[in-house]
Amino acid sequence: MPSSQSNSQDEWSHSHGSKNDERCGSRQHACVRFIRSPTAVYSCFRGGVSIVNLSTGRYYRLEEIGFCIWKILARPLTIKEIRVGVIADCAMEPNVADTTIVAFLNSLTEAGLVVAT
Numbered sequence: 172m173p174s175s176q177s178n179s180q181d182e183w184s185h186s187h188g189s190k191n192d193e194r195c196g197s198r199q200h201a202c203v204r205f206i207r208s209p210t211a212v213y214s215c216f217r218g219g220v221s222i223v224n225l226s227t228g229r230y231y232r233l234e235e236i237g238f239c240i241w242k243i244l245a246r247p248l249t250i251k252e253i254r255v256g257v258i259a260d261c262a263m264e265p266n267v268a269d270t271t272i273v274a275f276l277n278s279l280t281e282a283g284l285v286v287a288t
Contacts, residue, residue, distance in 0.1 A: 202249065203249065203250075203287045203288070204247035204248055204249055204287070204288045205244060205247065205248060205249075205250070205253065205276055205279075205280075205285050205286070205287055205288075206244055206245075206246065206247040206248070206285065206286060206288060207241070207244050207245065207284065207285060207286075208224070208283055208284055208285055208286045209286075210224055210225045210226045210283060211223070211224055211225070211283070211284040211285075212225055213241070215238075218234055218235070218238065219232060219233055219234035219235075219237075219238045220232070220233050220237075220238050220241050220242075222241075222284055224282060224283045224284060226283055227282075227283060229282065231282060231284065236257075236261055236263065236271065236275075237275065239257065239260055239261035240253065240257060240261070240272065240275055242260075243256040243257065243260065244285060247288050250272060250273070250276070253272055253276075254268050254269065254272055257271075257272060
């Protein structure tokens with residue numbers, strides 16, 4: 172997500188805009204599963220992850236909630252399954268989790284770091 176994300180929970184080393192196109196989170200995507208892109212190479216560090224999209228050469232850095240969601244995306248999951256993991260593993264309130272997950276998945280998808288299956 173862009174560094175201007177609410178609560179400043181995630182930092183991206185690269186500024187990236189959002190088209191806000193509802194790719195994620197809409198009812199027609201209830202069965203869509205999201206997973207890390209095979210072109211996203213990453214390395215974890217204390218409290219975060221550095222990611223390079225090999226297709227674009229762009230570098231990203233995730234911390235806190237972004238890092239937590241990245242870890243959850245190790246296997247294909249629906250938004251509902253991601254939500255369960257975020258609430259359990261990331262100490263996020265359910266009412267905040269929904270909008271945060273959708274916005275974050277949209278940003279990761281736009282950046283080519285996550286793919287929908």
